[in-house]
Amino acid sequence: MKIFCSKDALLSAVNAVQKAVSSKNTLPILQGILIKAEQQSLQFAATDLEMGIRCEVPAQVIEEGIMVVPAKLFSEVVRKLPDTTITLEERDKAITICYNQSEIILNGYDPEEFPLLPDLLDPISFTLTTTVFKNMIRQTVFACAVEENRPVFNGSLLQIESSSIRLVATDTHRLAYSIAEIPNPEELNFSGIIPSKTLSEIYRLLRDEDEILTINFSNNQVVFKFGSIYLVSRLIEGQFPNFKQVIPQTCETKVNLSVRSFLEAVERASLLSRDKSGANIIRINVEENELRIDQTSEFGKISEQINVELEGKSVMIAFNAKFLIDALKVINSEQIIFELSGPFSPGVMRPLDDPNYLYLVLPVRTS
Structure with a gap:
């Protein structure tokens, strides 16, 4: 096997497949990347037997062939190569990497042992x-x-x-x-x-x-x-x-509030909410178009107020701050409706202008 290829093409292929390389499996072959040269392209493949990734990049193929390179070492070598045309040549399971007037030789694996990624039948x-x-x-x-x-x-x-x-x-x-x-x-x-x-x-x-x-x-x-x-x-x-059974169909309280204001307030309150057990619980009180987070801990005290539109009953409820932050960071809308039904029922966040997403979070029971 002999091919000419750019460093960028090699790097993009290695980056694409490397997360499928096995880190735990005891089979040495699974710590390799399969490289196959045919027609005018290079095909890279890696698998840990749970997930497999294949990727194709352009190359000038002088001699078709197949080889398996040690993934970690090969990817580190490729990253350190100069920006020039790279030659890859395989002889007796050894891979020669040539660039400028220099070369690196890596010992490879037997391609016959590499598990092929399946193509699904009648998918x-x-x-x-x-x-x-x-x-x-x-x-x-x-x-x-x-x-x-x-x-x-x-x-x-x-x-x-x-x-x-x-x-x-x-x-x-x-x-x-x-x-x-x-x-x-x-x-x-x-x-x-x-x-x-x-x-x-x-x-x-x-x-x-x-x-x-x-x-x-x-x-x-x-x-x-x-x-x-x-x-x-x-x-x-x-x-x-x-x-579908766990998503409430009705609620007692609807709170219309700004995603950004709520996220920033929860993030600040969470800084003072971590206790010795590692819990990160914040208490929320909603009444009269105001959402309040009052937090006291051994680190200090914080009181946050946000203007909201309230429909229904007032409510006091506690949540794991991380669970609120995770969702608020991925909601694309500026406003959400936060649906609540008392301190022991799940809260449901719905983006105001996106009916295709919802997030349900269970409250934390506090003394």
Whole structure:
């Protein structure tokens, strides 16, 4: 195998696939990146057997071939290369990297041992714009559970029904829900739980300009294709909870307030709300078109007031400050309606001008 390639092309391919390289697996081959040269392109691939990423970049291929390079070392070498044409040559599993009048030789792995990324047979297929899906991920993935004792909460439920696509994430203390319209002329349906790691990786790889994203599904795998990227992931097995049952259909109190004012007030109050146990609880009092946060701790005291529009009953309620901040940071609207029903019922945030998003958060019981 022998190819000529720019440093930028090598770097973009390495950056695209490196998060799929296994960090925990004991199989040495999974700590490598597969590089395949054919026609006039280089195909890079990496997998940890849970997620795999493939990426293609242009190259001048003199001699077709395939090799597996040590991912960590190869990516560090590529970053340090000068901005010039790079030659890659493979002989007997050793990779020679030539630039200017210099060369580096790396020992590689046997390509025969590398697990191939699957192409799905007879998949269900949908398309939507990348900017829409990127925003849906941004507004939901943070609500996935981090602890791994219940795997269904370590991912987001992706549902497609008629012309709607929705992402739902919950860690049992809060729930984030986003929905969008997609073309679905054949009225195909799908429901599967996608690992949060996969969604975070897609978010990182998606660019901010509109491209077409194709999503393919089989029974236990999902594939995302956009630009030169092919990302395959297993689906999480198990039953996602019935999220529709936990979203209140009525409320006793509606508070219309500024996202920015509320976010800044909660962030300031949270600085004084951390106690010795690590809890970060703030107490909110809403009455007569005013939302007040009064916080006293061993660090000091803070009193925040925000003008709001109140409809319904006054209420006093406590929340984990982080759970409020996480949601307020991803809401695109300037105003929200915060729906409350007393100190022990969940609060629901809805952007005033966006019916396609909601965030539910459970209150904290305080003495």
